[in-house]
Amino acid sequence: MPKINADRLLGDLYALRAIGVYKTGVHRPTYSADDMLAREWFACRAREAGLEPETDGIGNVICRSAASGPKLLLGSHLETQPYAGWLDGAMGVIYGLEVARALGHGIEVGAWADEEGHFGNFLGSHSFVRGTDDAEIARAINRHDGTKLPDALAQAGLTGRPRARLDPARYRGYLEAHIEQGDELDSTGLKLGIVTSIVGIWQYSIRFEGVQNHAGTTRMAIRKDAGVALMELGQAIKTRFPQVAGKRSVWTTGRILLNPGAASIVPGGAEMLFQFRDADPAILQAMENALQALVAEANAGPCKVTLTNLSRSTPKLMDAGFQAALERAAERTAPGAHIRIPSGAGHDAQIFAEQLPSAMLFVPSIGGISHHWTEDTKDEDIVLGCQALADAAAEILAA
């Protein structure tokens, strides 16, 4: 079995953490100066490891091998959420590099641009796996500051570069390692999670139309308060959803807006962004049915309530053979300390799964924290995860 170099792995991760450091985390928004510096640094390290890096027109860094023989693609992402963790994405990329070094052949590594969605959904892997075009790129804007994607690409020095495309025939498949981001491994003392599937995410806008009026002179009995209707639906979801959801379902109201949103005005309008996630399409459908029923009930009240679906992503099953290989590697590396779990978060692997056998390996997140600078994983767990990934990659390549 290949033996990874723990010091080399951790050394690279520490070096990467210094680029855009923020407290104990990092701040590397997509195409920022620090993000581009991280991509250049990674390309240098890959070249030193004998790979041939290419930074393409969307910012993907694809590190290919000139060697012949079967190949496996490993990767993840280098940019981060704002003021977020040092391992989210970066760990998977450096795992790929370390596995390539440990195996000495057959491993290619990609750092996919903007997995974190500053400009869109899985911008880099979408471009690499499915292809994109200039019109689609022209429409994309940064959701934080409104920068147009073409302007951001120009600023990053990427204008005019060709966009690389996946050749599915080149690879046996795609592997991605990632921090769990939840607390299932950490809270149970387990070390490795073999991902069974990546959940589907169904997202909705729920709008409430009432009548804006004076908060002092409008009697309670005649009010059509959109905010009150919204809070009532929120409470109804809290009561009803546990009855229809699966064991691992999650649902979230991430944003609430009242219009006009002033202390002394009865809100005439309100909106909530609501989403739920599950790996089982039947459970997703059951949750949508429940939501529709709750909205219908809410419409019996004084406000008009409108449910609009914004997106419905399909749960992506991970490759069964790869899962088995990962499980055997996990058992060799951490006997009895691994489980199979779905991923509640989206990952580039769900895009690769459209074209290649794909699978994912999770390591513990301390306290389940992610998308925050306090996100962390023990060094020993980082090393152990990389060893298991190298084992599984070697087995898949040798098959």
Next chain:
Amino acid sequence: MPKINADRLLGDLYALRAIGVYKTGVHRPTYSADDMLAREWFACRAREAGLEPETDGIGNVICRSAASGPKLLLGSHLETQPYAGWLDGAMGVIYGLEVARALGHGIEVGAWADEEGHFGNFLGSHSFVRGTDDAEIARAINRHDGTKLPDALAQAGLTGRPRARLDPARYRGYLEAHIEQGDELDSTGLKLGIVTSIVGIWQYSIRFEGVQNHAGTTRMAIRKDAGVALMELGQAIKTRFPQVAGKRSVWTTGRILLNPGAASIVPGGAEMLFQFRDADPAILQAMENALQALVAEANAGPCKVTLTNLSRSTPKLMDAGFQAALERAAERTAPGAHIRIPSGAGHDAQIFAEQLPSAMLFVPSIGGISHHWTEDTKDEDIVLGCQALADAAAEILAA
């Protein structure tokens, strides 16, 4: 009894409506060009009526009479809420002018600046009745656009003018007429409301502290979702408040903020602005007690909930003798078609009530609509209200 001139009254109101017209309403924010034009126009009309208008350093237009004898002060405000109604404030000012013309003596009229609170709370009547100073003025900013009050006063040409002060010994009292803004008169076919009191308004910020986390990877069981806690409290208020509130109590959540307010992030923080109003201090206290109990219950949940009082205004009783005079005038003008009601909205009269016997008269608001450009009152009701006010003023002056 004095006889008002209906055509002159309505003509003036129509002329004033043309200044800052917006659809069938008006847009005259405090110290805007249209607001200052309205003040100049009003001063001209008052001078034509034999009064001596003074525009003071805060924008109050005070129209005094050189005649001897007992005096009564009438007034209201000329600026409006954004894109709001044509009568809210303006009617009370023009009533004052018309009553002065109809009686021929004893009536002085004020247009108090910024009753609508673009820069503060009852800026003009506060300055006139209680006094203000440059330091207080320097701190005030426009809540819509952040303009500093001294800059707005300079722009309006008011810098350096003295601020007028009320001489309580000069007047028998203060009378203000206003549209009801609620639907009690309109829905019952009544024509006049004699205001018994102006409600107290108690305002709160309620903050929810949870833990921000990933909306896909954080299990429902371990979430500390500040938005969920907020919606639960909102629903608890909806259930509990009717049990402790008075018949005319109102309560409103005017603003809700979730932090960070993104679709895929469990909100770690949330805030609601909450207020309630009643004319009875005991009921206000009962509602605060209920709110404190609900917040204490909410704190048994996963989030920390903090209740902060922002203000507690005292209900202001209207003068009993003036109420009786208004009621007699109402009975003469609209026999059997008047009631006594509290005012759910704040008015300059509550500031004047600190120094002078004060009272208010309401006319119907069609559909109870206010603070919107569709606010309206029938011409015949406008005329009738002014006649009743003139009757009452004559009786008070003759007493």
